[in-house]
Amino acid sequence: MKLGFSQADEHFRQECADWLNGQMAGEFRDIKGISKLTGSPERRKEWEKQLAAHRWSCIGWPEQWGGRDATLAQQVIFAEEYARAGVPGRVNHIGIELAGPTILTFGTEEQKQRFLPGIAAGETIFCQGFSEPNAGSDLAGVRTKGRLEDGEWVVNGQKIWTSLAHISDWIFVVTRTEEGSQGPRGLTFLMMPIDQPGIEIRGIRQINGDAEFNETFFTDARCLADSYIGTVGEGWKIAMGLLAFERGVSTLGQQMGFRNELDEIIAAAKANGAAQDPLIRQRLAKAEIGLRLMRYGALRMLSQTDNSRMDGAALTYKIQWATWRRSLGELAMDVLGQAGEVSAHEDYEWDTLPNLFLFSRADTIYGGTNQIQRNLIAERGLGLPREPRWTA
Amino acid sequence: MEFTFTDEQRMIAETARAFFSENATSARTRAAMEGEGIDRALWHDFCQELGFSGISIAEAAGGAGLGLVELAILAEAAGAHVAALPMLGSLMLAAQAIAAGGSEAQRGAWLPRLLSGEAIAAFVEDAGLEVRDGKLTGGSGFVAHGALAELFVVTDGSGAWLVRRDAAGVSVTAQTTMDQTRPLAEVRFEGASAEALTDATEGLATANRAALVGLAAEALGGAQASLDRTVDYARERVQFGRPIGSFQAYKHRLADMMVEIEQARSAVYWAACAVDEGSEEAPLALHAAKSFAADTAFRCAADMIQLHGGIGFTWEHDAHLFFKRARSIQTLLGKGDWHREQVAAMILGEAA
Numbered sequence: 118m119k120l121g122f123s124q125a126d127e128h129f130r131q132e133c134a135d136w137l138n139g140q141m142a143g144e145f146r147d148i149k150g151i152s153k154l155t156g157s158p159e160r161r162k163e164w165e166k167q168l169a170a171h172r173w174s175c176i177g178w179p180e181q182w183g184g185r186d187a188t189l190a191q192q193v194i195f196a197e198e199y200a201r202a203g204v205p206g207r208v209n210h211i212g213i214e215l216a217g218p219t220i221l222t223f224g225t226e227e228q229k230q231r232f233l234p235g236i237a238a239g240e241t242i243f244c245q246g247f248s249e250p251n252a253g254s255d256l257a258g259v260r261t262k263g264r265l266e267d268g269e270w271v272v273n274g275q276k277i278w279t280s281l282a283h284i285s286d287w288i289f290v291v292t293r294t295e296e297g298s299q300g301p302r303g304l305t306f307l308m309m310p311i312d313q314p315g316i317e318i319r320g321i322r323q324i325n326g327d328a329e330f331n332e333t334f335f336t337d338a339r340c341l342a343d344s345y346i347g348t349v350g351e352g353w354k355i356a357m358g359l360l361a362f363e364r365g366v367s368t369l370g371q372q373m374g375f376r377n378e379l380d381e382i383i384a385a386a387k388a389n390g391a392a393q394d395p396l397i398r399q400r401l402a403k404a405e406i407g408l409r410l411m412r413y414g415a416l417r418m419l420s421q422t423d424n425s426r427m428d429g430a431a432l433t434y435k436i437q438w439a440t441w442r443r444s445l446g447e448l449a450m451d452v453l454g455q456a457g458e459v460s461a462h463e464d465y466e467w468d469t470l471p472n473l474f475l476f477s478r479a480d481t482i483y484g485g486t487n488q489i490q491r492n493l494i495a496e497r498g499l500g501l502p503r504e505p506r507w508t509a
Numbered sequence: 510m511e512f513t514f515t516d517e518q519r520m521i522a523e524t525a526r527a528f529f530s531e532n533a534t535s536a537r538t539r540a541a542m543e544g545e546g547i548d549r550a551l552w553h554d555f556c557q558e559l560g561f562s563g564i565s566i567a568e569a570a571g572g573a574g575l576g577l578v579e580l581a582i583l584a585e586a587a588g589a590h591v592a593a594l595p596m597l598g599s600l601m602l603a604a605q606a607i608a609a610g611g612s613e614a615q616r617g618a619w620l621p622r623l624l625s626g627e628a629i630a631a632f633v634e635d636a637g638l639e640v641r642d643g644k645l646t647g648g649s650g651f652v653a654h655g656a657l658a659e660l661f662v663v664t665d666g667s668g669a670w671l672v673r674r675d676a677a678g679v680s681v682t683a684q685t686t687m688d689q690t691r692p693l694a695e696v697r698f699e700g701a702s703a704e705a706l707t708d709a710t711e712g713l714a715t716a717n718r719a720a721l722v723g724l725a726a727e728a729l730g731g732a733q734a735s736l737d738r739t740v741d742y743a744r745e746r747v748q749f750g751r752p753i754g755s756f757q758a759y760k761h762r763l764a765d766m767m768v769e770i771e772q773a774r775s776a777v778y779w780a781a782c783a784v785d786e787g788s789e790e791a792p793l794a795l796h797a798a799k800s801f802a803a804d805t806a807f808r809c810a811a812d813m814i815q816l817h818g819g820i821g822f823t824w825e826h827d828a829h830l831f832f833k834r835a836r837s838i839q840t841l842l843g844k845g846d847w848h849r850e851q852v853a854a855m856i857l858g859e860a861a
Binding site for chain 2: 118119120121122123126189190193383386387392395398399401402403405406407409410413414416417419420421429430432433436437488490491492494495496498499500501502504
């Protein structure tokens with residue numbers, strides 16, 4: 118058991134920090150510190166290309182596809198330094214962390230040639246078409262239909278909560294391609310270009326006033342016949358494989374973002390005197406401890422050499438961070454007091470901490486609600502009887 | 510960076526788990542509770558046959574020279590069975606203090622006897638001492654396994670002394686203690702002869718680190734056992750024609766226990782590793798591990814009672830052993846609020 122990083126890793130850390138800080142002080146200083154996923158989308162697409170130009174866009178990928186074959190430790194370090202330097206989140210997160218690894222694992226050679234270079238270069242931005250109005254927690258209940266017609270897939274239906282669809286180039290879509298099939302059977306995982314007449318995107322205004330999520334409508338939308346990943350009718354397997362990538366190294370970068378948020382709360386508490394309140398001090402300490410435990414939980418999860426077995430740390434990770442961050446939002450407001458309930462901006466714009474308070478209500482919902490997480494933990498982690506579900 | 514057990518650590522864990530699950534049975538623990546609060550045969554076997562008693566004591570002092578990760582592994586395994594052993598006072602506190610802060614003569618006189626289990630030592634803290642001509646006056650009402658000790662390591666925070674049980678002016682009274690697996694005693698010194706520990710600062714700091722990790726690990730073991738036993742019950746017990754573990758209101762509480770326990774596991778091994786590697790995070794990690802793991806053990810043991818229903822409230826069921834042990838861990842070596850206050854001072858940049 119070892120926590121420290123090697124000297125070579127520490128050199129790598131310095132290299133990452135130097136480059137990232139240089140960018141944030143130079144050509145890309147205008148995007149430094151943007152916390153919303155929707156801020157300055159055009160500049161952030163340019164930033165994706167800049168990362169790629171210096172081979173920092175997907176360091177965990179194989180060199181052959183634009184990555185660096187980076188070790189686990191290096192990926193952890195890059196993710197940490199990225200957030201520490203105040204670089205905003207990746208608008209191509211879904212391409213780099215989800216679509217790319219899915220294509221690398223399940224795609225054909227031809228599909229790798231077609232998609233990976235564009236994703237690595239920051240030119241192809243991906244979004245995710247899983248949830249539907251009637252298929253939320255019960256994801257296998259999707260109704261969006263796909264059929265083959267004249268050498269093309271023709272897709273009809275609706276997806277929802279498609280984060281950043283309005284700035285994306287491609288979307289992967291779980292579609293029901295077997296007429297009359299139910300549940301996880303008869304689904305196909307399709308890759309579709311977004312810029313076409315059959316796809317319409319409408320923003321969904323959220324409780325924080327922002328619109329990061331969308332509704333995506335498919336009306337005879339089309340893609341080529343060979344645009345499915347894996348096997349026709351067995352898209353569920355691909356969708357589940359993709360979700361496993363979600364628990365990857367990117368979580369460490371996400372945590373560094375949390376670090377910045379907690380630091381801002383600590384600074385606010387010192388500035389307005391809330392730090393003298395013994396109850397606030399207890400809650401600040403609990404938040405700090407929770408954040409540290411999240412880091413070491415993630416390192417435990419990533420140190421598992423056998424990835425096929427979901428161990429306890431991996432299984433509990435989502436509910437842990439989501440619940441922690443939701444509490445952090447509440448702590449932020451208790452530190453700010455009424456000053457947190459008014460904004461100096463117009464158009465219902467909020468600074469980082471009030472926005473954290475509002476946005477974090479989504480954390481315990483998206484990517485599997487806390488209730489669903491508890492089912493998964495009880496059933497997979499503790500072997501308790503399963504809830505009713507689709508019978509195959 | 511490799512935050513997972515090495516092969517050697519995995520082997521120690523398997524050996525320790527097998528030892529305690531075979532020997533630290535409920536029947537033996539209950540026999541100890543009726544008597545002096547120690548399973549002497551188990552202590553003998555732990556020290557002599559398992560040979561792990563000096564696991565994190567330096568080789569030069571007669572130990573195995575391993576670290577706090579290995580100590581945590583042992584304490585976790587012992588905690589999973591609420592084993593009635595003087596591990597805390599004798600090994601984690603007294604032996605660690607003597608090994609790190611004692612003179613060669615002090616180490617030679619006591620460590621072989623403590624590590625072999627032949628002698629038991631107890632740790633007397635917050636002793637409110639008056640020291641005159643090398644004689645101590647003071648004491649404490651809450652000394653773990655104090656009634657069994659042949660030697661006391663005594664501190665009031667400013668220094669540390671060794672006092673023999675048989676010295677003139679030492680009186681010891683066993684207390685009726687809520688946790689009967691680690692009974693407390695009142696220990697009083699009236700001008701008792703004492704021998705100062707050569708390097709009290711180093712001795713106390715080392716003992717404190719080891720004991721915080723050890724207690725946190727013991728708490729982790731207890732929390733996990735509380736969950737495991739409740740999961741077994743949830744699958745067996747049928748009401749309304751279904752195993753009760755199939756009800757969401759029930760299984761979600763078990764899931765919440767697991768979420769807490771996984772964090773406690775990260776906390777314990779982070780703290781142990783941080784101390785072993787001399788990381789600057791160690792002080793914060795120790796406060797985090799002790800407070801978090803103790804609270805986790807308490808919550809899980811309390812839930813074990815609730816989720817077992819009536820049987821969980823009986824003397825016959827083991828739930829109360831875990832519940833009472835967890836309560837005592839919360840109090841020992843600083844309550845959770847105190848540890849969190851230390852963390853708050855650190856992150857707010859206030860001088861400690």
